[in-house]
Amino acid sequence: MDRLMQSEFENNIINLDEFEISTYVKGLDKDDYEKFLVNMSQSLYSNLMDNLLVDKYFLDLVQKNEEVNLFETLSVSHLELWHSGLIKWIIDPKSDIGLGTFPLKRFLNLVTNNEVIEIQDKTFIPNINIASIETDELDLEQVSFKTELSFKNEGKNGRIDIFGENKNIRIVVENKIKAKESNDQTQNYFEWSELNKGELLCIYVFLTPDTTQSPKCDKFIKITYQNLCDYVIKPCLNHPSLKEEGKYLLNQYLNNLGKNYGGKKSMVSIDKEISQKIYNKHRIILDKIFDDVRGETPSNNRGNRSYNVELKNLIDAKLLHIDDILIAKYMGNTYEAKLIEDDGKIQIMFNGNKYNSPSGPAKEICERNTNGWTFWEVRDRKLSQLRDELPED
Numbered sequence: 538m539d540r541l542m543q544s545e546f547e548n549n550i551i552n553l554d555e556f557e558i559s560t561y562v563k564g565l566d567k568d569d570y571e572k573f574l575v576n577m578s579q580s581l582y583s584n585l586m587d588n589l590l591v592d593k594y595f596l597d598l599v600q601k602n603e604e605v606n607l608f609e610t611l612s613v614s615h616l617e618l619w620h621s622g623l624i625k626w627i628i629d630p631k632s633d634i635g636l637g638t639f640p641l642k643r644f645l646n647l648v649t650n651n652e653v654i655e656i657q658d659k660t661f662i663p664n665i666n667i668a669s670i671e672t673d674e675l676d677l678e679q680v681s682f683k684t685e686l687s688f689k690n691e692g693k694n695g696r697i698d699i700f701g702e703n704k705n706i707r708i709v710v711e712n713k714i715k716a717k718e719s720n721d722q723t724q725n726y727f728e729w730s731e732l733n734k735g736e737l738l739c740i741y742v743f744l745t746p747d748t749t750q751s752p753k754c755d756k757f758i759k760i761t762y763q764n765l766c767d768y769v770i771k772p773c774l775n776h777p778s779l780k781e782e783g784k785y786l787l788n789q790y791l792n793n794l795g796k797n798y799g800g801k802k803s804m805v806s807i808d809k810e811i812s813q814k815i816y817n818k819h820r821i822i823l824d825k826i827f828d829d830v831r832g833e834t835p836s837n838n839r840g841n842r843s844y845n846v847e848l849k850n851l852i853d854a855k856l857l858h859i860d861d862i863l864i865a866k867y868m869g870n871t872y873e874a875k876l877i878e879d880d881g882k883i884q885i886m887f888n889g890n891k892y893n894s895p896s897g898p899a900k901e902i903c904e905r906n907t908n909g910w911t912f913w914e915v916r917d918r919k920l921s922q923l924r925d926e927l928p929e930d
Contacts, residue, residue: 547581562820574825575912576867579904585822592819594811621684621698621712623790624744624765627773629682629701634783638677640773641701645670645677647768648742648758657755663740675738679703690729697726707737711752713745714804723754746804762794766805846924848876848883848895856923859883863895863913863920867902874898874913895920 562570589595626632628640648654649663649670656662669675686700699710709730711723723743730739743752746762773779774787794805806812816823851857863874863885874887884891887898895909903912910921 547578571911574821575907577825578868582822582825582905585819585825589815589819589822592815594815595819598811598815617698617712617714617716618685620714621710624710624712625682625684625699627769627787630678630680631682634773635780636773636776636778636783639776640769641677641680642670643769643772644765645740647760647764648740650768653760653764653768655751655759656757657751661741661756662758663738665738675705676703677706680706680708682708688729690725690732693720693725695722695725695729702737705738707734707739708742709739710742710744711757713743713747713750717750718753721753723752723757727754727756762804763806766791766794846927847893848885850927851920851923852876852883854927856926857915857920861915863915865899865902865913867912872898872902 627634628644630638630641634640645663645665646667649665651662654662665675670677680701680703682699682701684699686697688695688697697709698712699708701708707730709726711718711726723741727741730741741754741757743757743759744762744765745759748761751759770787770791774784774791779787791805795803848857852859857876859876859878861876863876865872865874872887874885877884877886877891879891882893884893885895885898886892888901890898890901892898895913896907897909899907899909899912908921910924911919913920915923
């Protein structure tokens with residue numbers, strides 16, 4: 538993208554609404570869009586950033602994530618036992634949350650929804666329909682729940698995380714957050730329950746925030762915390778009979794689920810709609826930030842691969858040579874930098890200064906944080922493209 542095209546593009550987008558921006562960007566050649574992000578003028582960058590920082594939805598999202606969470610303060614935010622207790626409190630018809638059978642009905646609607654659940658043995662999908670759930674046929678008011686139900690099955694000890702039962706139905710929930718299933722837990726629970734179920738309709742549920750984790754017993758229905766959030770917790774929050782105390786606790790629980798745990802991503806995305814709205818409206822500046830920080834925009838994401846790469850790795854893989862000249866074009870000007878070796882480390886020499894990464898000289902040129910891997914080219918190929926050719930560990 539030359540300087541004239543860059544100027545024309547910036548003039549075209551400055552007054553577009555979110556729908557027009559999305560349409561305009563989608564119609565742009567991918568390479569031209571990436572070059573536009575790299576060469577974005579300081580005035581447009583500042584303008585778009587200001588618009589983002591005063592956006593009401595963005596400010597609401599920032600405030601929500603900065604608030605102190607009750608359950609984090611109590612240091613119980615990601616204990617399985619604590620989550621099991623909260624979930625039992627939500628779906629138990631006798632709970633003081635005050636919503637009667639509504640949460641349990643939502644839960645049963647979830648675990649019988651073929652479009653949402655995962656189960657290997659399809660014959661164990663519960664044979665109940667919406668009419669059975671919504672009427673008094675199952676007598677759901679009489680379901681009693683408990684957590685940590687202990688039992689012994691053929692010499693094996695077991696402890697079910699959440700257990701609910703009345704004269705018609707039995708619900709067995711194995712709740713996994715950080716730990717993996719061990720010693721065929723779900724198979725042991727299933728065998729014990731089947732031995733003493735009588736005429737009960739049994740529903741076996743495996744609950745986890747990890748979309749890649751599955752129960753070892755193929756009779757268990759897998760649902761995620763995201764499913765629980767979307768189909769049970771959020772509808773409960775919108776229920777007109779929910780008391781203020783219950784609303785406070787559910788909101789605190791949702792916010793807790795939306796925070797990172799154990800160095801991993803959050804258990805649920807509680808603000809998907811708002812986040813998407815923010816991205817649609819401020820797509821260009823957010824793509825620019827993603828590109829500067831990580832070297833990839835959401836539309837050009839290579840999966841979950843992360844980078845811990847130095848220039849020396851490219852040279853060792855013969856993707857780059859110490860004599861190569863780095864080229865960059867910015868705001869109509871062309872810049873060159875050299876590679877040097879200093880005490881076994883590969884550095885970039887630009888304008889008399891040495892840099893350990895490509896982003897250092899890129900920042901000097903652009904006068905702001907800039908992703909050097911997409912800024913510099915060698916033989917008409919970006920450094921990020923060369924980096925992508927490195928074999929994955």
